[in-house]
Amino acid sequence: MSETPASAAQPRPVELPDDEAHLWLLRLRESIPPPVEQRWRELLSPAEAAAERRFRVEAARRQHLAGRALARTTLSRYADVEPRSWEFRTGPQGKPEIAGPTGVPPLRFNLSHTRGLVACVVTLGLDAGVDVERPDRRLSDPLALARHGFAPAERAALERLAGRARGELFCDLWTLKEAYVKARGSGFLALPARKLAYEIAPGGRIHLSIEPEIGDRAEDWQVELLAPTAEHRLAVAIRRGQRPDLELVTYEVEPMESAAHLVHPEVLARTATPVTVTGGTSTFDPTGAR
Numbered sequence: 001m002s003e004t005p006a007s008a009a010q011p012r013p014v015e016l017p018d019d020e021a022h023l024w025l026l027r028l029r030e031s032i033p034p035p036v037e038q039r040w041r042e043l044l045s046p047a048e049a050a051a052e053r054r055f056r057v058e059a060a061r062r063q064h065l066a067g068r069a070l071a072r073t074t075l076s077r078y079a080d081v082e083p084r085s086w087e088f089r090t091g092p093q094g095k096p097e098i099a100g101p102t103g104v105p106p107l108r109f110n111l112s113h114t115r116g117l118v119a120c121v122v123t124l125g126l127d128a129g130v131d132v133e134r135p136d137r138r139l140s141d142p143l144a145l146a147r148h149g150f151a152p153a154e155r156a157a158l159e160r161l162a163g164r165a166r167g168e169l170f171c172d173l174w175t176l177k178e179a180y181v182k183a184r185g186s187g188f189l190a191l192p193a194r195k196l197a198y199e200i201a202p203g204g205r206i207h208l209s210i211e212p213e214i215g216d217r218a219e220d221w222q223v224e225l226l227a228p229t230a231e232h233r234l235a236v237a238i239r240r241g242q243r244p245d246l247e248l249v250t251y252e253v254e255p256m257e258s259a260a261h262l263v264h265p266e267v268l269a270r271t272a273t274p275v276t277v278t279g280g281t282s283t284f285d286p287t288g289a290r
């Protein structure tokens with residue numbers, strides 16, 4: 001990886017063809033250098049800054065801050081808009097969407113964060129959701145947890161497994177269900193997650209089925225399940241309609257050591273570790289320096 005002094009960082013725009021969706025990953029270390037946090041904070045709107053101050057749990061505060069900074073700087077890759085100039089509104093169940101400025105491409109995005117990882121998916125006008133989770137190896141009783149929100153076929157698949165394999169399948173299914181719910185801009189209280197069922201076939205092929213009560217067509221959805229690090233599962237759900245699957249292009253941003261780094265475009269195919277392509281074609285400064 002090569003580094004660029006902050007002052008020289010001039011992130012080049014990223015093209016988003018309509019047959020691609022982009023996934024941006026940011027690994028969160030236990031501590032963020034105060035200057036980086038300060039740069040991120042300067043990107044926030046007053047409402048976001050107020051929300052950040054309300055967090056009582058330090059890790060949650062840091063994830064929220066990193067997520068909002070990642071979203072703003074990522075969106076600025078696709079339009080000539082300063083990261084701090086994006087305006088957001090929230091849907092009825094809290095999903096952030098772009099509200100301004102006007103005259104930019106019809107970008108949609110969704111964020112997810114957990115310990116150690118922040119993810120942001122970006123599409124051109126398509127509903128999309130992303131979820132990241134850490135498979136909890138100490139999960140004592142996945143079957144009991146699955147009584148709520150899991151479909152009978154999903155619970156049966158869990159029952160056929162034991163121990164760690166059962167815990168990992170639980171996490172995979174949970175992550176997939178969350179990605180769909182988030183793409184819909186819903187919440188689990190508003191959308192009965194047990195009415196959608198995922199099946200993960202040997203070899204990793206994922207099949208989604210949706211009961212009529214949900215009022216949606218499973219064949220309109222592209223879903224991907226990835227393992228971006230050894231500790232994380234990540235799912236993306238995109239309502240692509242009748243078109244072929246989009247190419248999911250993944251970028252990893254490494255902000256912590258200094259102000260600016262090369263972007264590493266990655267292809268993630270549910271591998272245990274990302275395939276990193278070095279010598280990327282653009283530079284990206286996730287701290288917002290332009």
Ligand SMILES: CC(C)(COP(=O)(O)OP(=O)(O)OC[C@H]1O[C@@H](n2cnc3c(N)ncnc32)[C@H](O)[C@@H]1OP(=O)(O)O)[C@@H](O)C(=O)NCCC(=O)NCCS
Nearest residue numbers: 064067093094095111112113131149182185186187188193
């Ligand atoms: C948002 C929600 C859908 C997921 O939250 P989560 O998994 O705890 O958190 P994630 O890190 O994945 O996502 C949080 C981000 O999603 C975005 N978000 C908030 N509400 C959202 C919504 N309704 N739809 C889509 N995205 C939403 C926000 O950007 C938020 O981060 P921010 O507030 O820091 O900006 C949550 O409201 C929810 O309903 N969770 C239910 C969990 C559950 O019961 N799961 C059962 C599985 S069977």
